Amino acid sequence: MLDVVIIGGGVVGCMIARELSRYQLKAVLLEKEDDVASGTSKANSAIIHAGYDAKPGTLKAKLNVRGNPLFDIICGELDVPFKRIGSLVVALNEEEVRALEELLERGKSNGVPGLEIISRERLREMEPNVNREALAALYAPTAGIICPYELTIALAENACQNGVEIKLNSPVLGVRVENGGVLSVRTPGETLYTRYIINAAGLFADEISRLAGAEDYRITPRKGEYLIFDRRFGGIVSRVIFPTPTKISKGILVCPTVDGNFFIGPNSNDVGEKDDVAVTQQGIEEIIKGARKLVPDLPLKHVISSFAGLRAVSDTDDFVIRASKKVKGFINVGGIQSPGLSSAPAIAEMVLEILKEEGLELREKNNFNPKRPPIFKFRHLSNEEKRELIRKKPAYGRIICRCETVTEGEIIDAIRRPVGARSLDAVKRRTRAGMGRCQGGFCSPRIVEILARELGISPLEVTKCGSGSEILKGRTKEFIETGGVINAK
Amino acid sequence: MQNRELVIIGGGPAGLSAAVEARRLGIKDVLVIDRESEPGGILKQCIHPGFGLHIFKEELTGPEYAERFVREAKNLGVEIMLDTMAIELTADKRIIAVNSQEGLIEIQAKAVILAMGCRERTRGAINIPGFRPAGVFTAGTAQRFVNIEGYMPGREIVILGSGDIGLIMARRLTLEGAKVRCVVEIMPYSNGLTRNIVQCLEDYDIPLLLKHTVVNIHGRKRVEGVTIAEVDDNMKPIMETAKFIPCDTLLLSVGLIPENELSRMAEIQIDEVTGGPVVNQRMETSVPGIFACGNVLHVHDLVDFVTREAILAARGAASYLADSDKKYDYVPVVAGDGLRYVLPHRINIEAMPEKRQTFFMRSVKPMAKARLSIESEKGVIKSRVMRYVKPSEMLSIPIDRDEMKGIKILKFNLQEEGDSVERGE
Ligand SMILES: Cc1cc2nc3c(=O)[nH]c(=O)nc-3n(C[C@H](O)[C@H](O)[C@H](O)COP(=O)(O)OP(=O)(O)OC[C@H]3O[C@@H](n4cnc5c(N)ncnc54)[C@H](O)[C@@H]3O)c2cc1C
Numbered sequence: 050m051l052d053v054v055i056i057g058g059g060v061v062g063c064m065i066a067r068e069l070s071r072y073q074l075k076a077v078l079l080e081k082e083d084d085v086a087s088g089t090s091k092a093n094s095a096i097i098h099a100g101y102d103a104k105p106g107t108l109k110a111k112l113n114v115r116g117n118p119l120f121d122i123i124c125g126e127l128d129v130p131f132k133r134i135g136s137l138v139v140a141l142n143e144e145e146v147r148a149l150e151e152l153l154e155r156g157k158s159n160g161v162p163g164l165e166i167i168s169r170e171r172l173r174e175m176e177p178n179v180n181r182e183a184l185a186a187l188y189a190p191t192a193g194i195i196c197p198y199e200l201t202i203a204l205a206e207n208a209c210q211n212g213v214e215i216k217l218n219s220p221v222l223g224v225r226v227e228n229g230g231v232l233s234v235r236t237p238g239e240t241l242y243t244r245y246i247i248n249a250a251g252l253f254a255d256e257i258s259r260l261a262g263a264e265d266y267r268i269t270p271r272k273g274e275y276l277i278f279d280r281r282f283g284g285i286v287s288r289v290i291f292p293t294p295t296k297i298s299k300g301i302l303v304c305p306t307v308d309g310n311f312f313i314g315p316n317s318n319d320v321g322e323k324d325d326v327a328v329t330q331q332g333i334e335e336i337i338k339g340a341r342k343l344v345p346d347l348p349l350k351h352v353i354s355s356f357a358g359l360r361a362v363s364d365t366d367d368f369v370i371r372a373s374k375k376v377k378g379f380i381n382v383g384g385i386q387s388p389g390l391s392s393a394p395a396i397a398e399m400v401l402e403i404l405k406e407e408g409l410e411l412r413e414k415n416n417f418n419p420k421r422p423p424i425f426k427f428r429h430l431s432n433e434e435k436r437e438l439i440r441k442k443p444a445y446g447r448i449i450c451r452c453e454t455v456t457e458g459e460i461i462d463a464i465r466r467p468v469g470a471r472s473l474d475a476v477k478r479r480t481r482a483g484m485g486r487c488q489g490g491f492c493s494p495r496i497v498e499i500l501a502r503e504l505g506i507s508p509l510e511v512t513k514c515g516s517g518s519e520i521l522k523g524r525t526k527e528f529i530e531t532g533g534v535i536n537a538k
Numbered sequence: 539m540q541n542r543e544l545v546i547i548g549g550g551p552a553g554l555s556a557a558v559e560a561r562r563l564g565i566k567d568v569l570v571i572d573r574e575s576e577p578g579g580i581l582k583q584c585i586h587p588g589f590g591l592h593i594f595k596e597e598l599t600g601p602e603y604a605e606r607f608v609r610e611a612k613n614l615g616v617e618i619m620l621d622t623m624a625i626e627l628t629a630d631k632r633i634i635a636v637n638s639q640e641g642l643i644e645i646q647a648k649a650v651i652l653a654m655g656c657r658e659r660t661r662g663a664i665n666i667p668g669f670r671p672a673g674v675f676t677a678g679t680a681q682r683f684v685n686i687e688g689y690m691p692g693r694e695i696v697i698l699g700s701g702d703i704g705l706i707m708a709r710r711l712t713l714e715g716a717k718v719r720c721v722v723e724i725m726p727y728s729n730g731l732t733r734n735i736v737q738c739l740e741d742y743d744i745p746l747l748l749k750h751t752v753v754n755i756h757g758r759k760r761v762e763g764v765t766i767a768e769v770d771d772n773m774k775p776i777m778e779t780a781k782f783i784p785c786d787t788l789l790l791s792v793g794l795i796p797e798n799e800l801s802r803m804a805e806i807q808i809d810e811v812t813g814g815p816v817v818n819q820r821m822e823t824s825v826p827g828i829f830a831c832g833n834v835l836h837v838h839d840l841v842d843f844v845t846r847e848a849i850l851a852a853r854g855a856a857s858y859l860a861d862s863d864k865k866y867d868y869v870p871v872v873a874g875d876g877l878r879y880v881l882p883h884r885i886n887i888e889a890m891p892e893k894r895q896t897f898f899m900r901s902v903k904p905m906a907k908a909r910l911s912i913e914s915e916k917g918v919i920k921s922r923v924m925r926y927v928k929p930s931e932m933l934s935i936p937i938d939r940d941e942m943k944g945i946k947i948l949k950f951n952l953q954e955e956g957d958s959v960e961r962g963e
Pocket residue numbers: 056057058059060061062079080081082085086087088089090091092093094095096097098219220221222249250251252253254257271272273274315358359360361385386387388389390391392
């Protein structure tokens with residue numbers, strides 16, 4: 050009998066898993082895909098918002114403001130890149146200037162520190178590439194940027210190290226309830242008996258809730274598309290640049306990434322399907338148009354990739370974080386749209402409080418290790434450190450990804466670490482191999498080879514992102530139809 | 539820190555040709571660095587014939603062409619350091635390279651030749667909408683899988699872009715039993731060599747759809763098909779013409795980009811049109827003593843020209859090593875009407891390594907007949923009629939030193955001419 054089963058390996062599920070791993074209990078996290086961070090947590094704006102945006106009194110506002118300062122500790126412990134670069138909401142006309150005042154007030158009542166409205170002169174000084182017509186901006190020094198999938202993976206690794214079992218390729222198909230309380234969770238491979246279920250299934254949280262016969266709510270997907278640019282132009286802005294927000298969204302922004310690139314996006318369009326992460330032509334045009342209002346001169350010839358993410362919009366318009374009144378032991382953590390990433394640490398705290406209230410005893414472990422094993426990023430090391438590392442392990446001297454300077458050693462590590470990579474995308478998220486300007490053109494054949502060797506499988510079995518996404522279709526000569534002479538098997 | 543006389547980064551045909559020439563010119567210490575475990579560059583995976591027609595007057599495969607230079611380089615005592623990637627280059631010619639045996643290697647070179655080749659443009663660079671499933675490859679990556687690793691990237695294939703690699707792969711995959719549904723090209727003309735259109739598509743009945751592009755990629759996990767559409771004269775897709783083509787693979791052959799990360803680190807001036815360094819008469823970049831040749835300088839369609847350019851760079855390096863303090867005044871070389879670029883970008887006529895300088899250029903569009911005229915501030919100094927000019931086929935013209943004596947500027951123009959009765963050049 051397990052104490053807790055967490056459904057969903059996004060940032061929310063993994064944050065909860067790591068928090069639970071501090072205590073003496075048996076917990077399992079189930080993720081349907083072949084890696085954690087395969088849903089919304091891998092495709093979003095990656096901003097740790099300051100917290101001025103959400104309506105005062107909502108969970109979004111409260112948990113965002115509470116979550117923001119926790120990132121320094123978490124990212125320090127887990128060695129995840131996080132930069133508090135600050136954000137600017139830019140006003141392009143008088144009406145927007147007035148809206149900034151409102152935002153400032155809202156921010157203050159949410160308890161956001163350090164907010165100020167700055168003049169156009171100061172804005173120009175800070176961000177010379179921002180539209181020269183801008184009149185003023187709201188500056189939020191506490192906003193930051195992070196790598197959301199690296200954070201999610203780090204949380205999963207650390208939870209795993211501390212005893213939470215992370216089961217990949219494990220879609221939850223059924224939940225059994227007995228005597229009004231949670232009994233078990235079924236995946237294709239097994240049935241797990243548990244006292245508590247935490248539903249952190251992102252876009253699918255409504256379906257899981259329904260499966261369990263718990264509260265009914267609806268989640269609809271709302272797409273956001275992005276274009277990401279070559280690192281050579283990463284310096285175009287130094288802070289997160291927002292337009293003045295509208296009622297429905299924070300708008301299309303121009304934003305640096307922790308890896309030194311920058312992106313533009315997202316737009317905001319409701320879509321019919323929960324796996325529709327296709328980028329559209331209209332979408333691309335829309336985000337270019339939007340971003341140009343903020344930064345008129347975009348190096349559009351140097352886009353390296355596009356992607357889309359889906360917001361899990363709940364019909365309650367706020368996060369749904371509460372114990373079910375209908376099914377004892379079932380806790381919903383749904384509708385976690387933006388600022389869900391920023392709020393994740395506070396969401397996890399809140400879920401633990403709920404578990405306690407629901408009767409789970411939380412006794413601290415004395416051997417909890419908040420740090421994950423060190424990660425070597427060759428490109429960030431000094432020459433001395435590089436030399437030392439290669440001497441210890443020659444595989445760090447073989448560069449596999451030329452654009453991002455990722456070595457074979459790092460790829461092997463990514464495969465062998467806890468919650469190790471099993472596919473090309475999983476290697477990419479852990480090492481950045483294939484994320485640079487050539488987008489894997491050079492390194493993907495080599496990574497296929499390394500994955501096959503490390504996992505003891507044929508290259509034909511290596512996938513991009515789990516079963517069904519095999520990279521290769523066969524050996525050469527296999528498809529040739531002959532009279533049975535050359536190719537008679 | 540190692541001290542070396544001439545270091546060549548990249549051991550493809552450019553690097554190897556330069557190394558051979560450098561040794562022949564008497565440079566004693568020539569080091570070639572390449573990140574692959576075999577020298578030869580991209581030629582290793584080009585197992586089709588069509589290399590060396592100009593230089594060797596015979597038709598070799600890529601590996602055969604490369605092998606001639608590898609053997610020659612070894613005979614002449616060129617040191618080739620393999621499995622080694624150069625990761626840093628400074629303007630004062632310090633190189634940092636890594637490999638797993640020696641670890642981090644620091645080298646101080648007296649002269650450097652850049653021969654890093656190019657990389658392929660990707661889906662992101664051309665913004666194709668749709669999902670991001672497995673089964674989208676650049677043509678060169680697919681070529682590596684097939685010709686080097688022995689694996690098939692797909693069974694039913696659509697190729698976007700009619701660059702040479704795409705055309706070659708259309709034939710290759712067909713011979714391997716895959717079905718190539720079509721080659722889709724956004725321009726009203728092909729970007730490949732005419733001989734490749736004939737030998738790789740027409741001979742196998744593979745349709746070439748000009749003025750078409752891929753507007754959507756379908757399939758969540760693996761490509762299930764693509765939507766293609768005709769484009770208008772502004773290259774905008776005409777959505778009424780959209781149609782779905784089932785396939786499991788999309789190959790991209792949409793252009794090559796010179797690989798100049800190291801050049802940028804060394805603060806070498808880059809020409810935004812070619813994507814490669816700005817060079818002078820001896821293929822020397824804006825940083826004295828650093829030279830460039832081959833695809834790192836501008837994308838070539840014929841390897842023979844790569845070798846010629848490399849020889850020039852090697853001669854440049856040799857004269858630099860003999861006298862490194864020489865300063866030059868330059869005559870600027872300008873690409874005028876009808877031309878995308880002309881190389882070299884500037885020349886010093888007295889210092890030309892040979893008595894004639896060959897200029898390389900690409901036209902902006904196909905022309906059945908065109909006049910290439912070269913003028914100085916004094917007027918036209920040379921002109922020539924050219925037939926069947928295409929952007930994909932590099933043009934070249936040699937000009938004698940005597941013809942350029944005393945001029946201050948050199949401007950190249952390519953003008954379309956109506957077809958008259960006159961024949962030939
Ligand atoms: C365009 C966009 C921009 C955003 N920008 C920001 C931002 O800048 N800052 C910010 O704070 N927030 C932002 N967000 C919000 C943030 O990304 C999300 O709140 C957060 O990632 C949600 O995490 P999650 O774990 O709830 O969901 P997910 O990451 O989607 O995780 C849910 C997981 O559950 C799994 N799952 C689903 N069904 C099952 C099942 N039956 N069995 C097992 N597993 C299952 C899924 O595969 C998935 O991995 C943005 C969101 C979008 C879409």
